[in-house]
Amino acid sequence: MSRRFELTDEEWELIHPLLPPDTPQRGGRWRDHRQVLNGIIYRTRTGIPWRDLPERYGPWSTVHQRLLRWEADGTWARIEEHLIDTQDDTDLHAQIDSTVVRAHQHAAGARKGGAAPRTHEPPQHLGKSRGGLSTKIHTVCEGTGNPLATILTPGQGADTLQLPVLVGLVRVKRPGPGRPRTRLDSLAGDKAYSSTANRSILRSKGIGCTIPEREDQKANRRNRGSAGGRPPSFDRQAYRRRNRVERLMNRRKQFRALATRYDKLATSYRATVRIADILIRLRARPDKTTPQDPPNTP
Structure with missing residues (x-):
């Protein structure tokens, strides 16, 4: 029997084949993958400091290092991709949105690497705005509200610049052989x-667009007269579905280590977002739903 926040036996059977071998290539043996993975999930869900991790999950340093190792070697990304590819039907009438996450004071001050500053220091995606230090999570999700592509930027990063990046990251396996599908059927976003x-980018890719025009853009188009062109088409019914991505952001923020950023390194925080998305997908699978009551028999 699994404890609170831990993987069920069915979830473990699905994830276990996607993890690295239990025995490393050179000497020794990994601490039990399931024990460590449950520790990572527990910390993601509760947001406690790594050093306060319950002893039943093993040394906190082992759990933390496994989180970073599996982010670096692509294990988390591989699990997330597998869950997307094995979904029965992916609704590519997608939505896009972002959310700002406040960074705790413990997230500041990542080590810069010695006395001499490095010229190519990796970005930690921490920005300073009126709300203080923050990180922004940008996401494209499918029509059912499950994430398809996610990136991080500093909190003051403009949303509009991230749309081409996110659309370019979409990869959905086709049924049968062939390259993965990279084109969405449509995309809905806010102003x-x-x-x-x-x-123009969406039009060139053949992606339908449902994005309302800003007031300043409307005024500029009207001021230009016939040279301003026609107003962009807007489907109000399709725009109503945009609440799916907002509900996804809300589900993500049930994970306390994601709702407030405590991680100094962007790599660690990106792994935390991936773990939350993996759990959201695992627990939204059809075999996880409550079975319906059988029909009444005469």
Whole structure:
């Protein structure tokens, strides 16, 4: 029987084949993968400091290092990709949005690597705005509300610049052989993504666009007269589905280590977001739903 927040036997059977071998290539043996993975999930869900991790999960340093190791070697990304590919039907009428996450004071001050500053220091995606230090999570999700692609930027990063990046990251396996599908059927977003450049990019890829025009853009188009062109088409019914991505952001923030950033390194925080998305997908699978009552028999 699994404890609170831990993987069930069915979830473990699905994930276990995607993890690295239990025995490393050179000497020794890994601490039990399931024990460590449950420790990572527990910390992601509760947001406690790593040093306060319950002893039943083993040394906290082992759990933390496993989190970083599996982010670096692509294990978390591989599990997430597998869950997307094995989904029965992926709804590619997608939505895009972002959310700002406040960074705790413990997230500041990542080590810069010795006395001499490095010229190519990796970005930690921490930005300073009126709300203080923050990180922004940008996401494209499918029509059912499950994430397809996610990136991090500093909290003051503009949403509109991230649309081409996110659309370019979408990869969905086709049924049968062939390259993965990279084109969405449609994309809905709020006014933050309204720009001529974004509409042109989506049009060139054959992606339907449901993005409301900003008031300043409407005024500029009217001031230009016939040279301003026609107003962009807008499907109100399709725009109503955009609440799916907002509900996804809300589900993510049930994980306390994601709702407030405590990690100094962007690599560690990105892994935390991946783990939350993996658990959201695992627990949204059809075999995880409550079975319906059988029909009444006469």
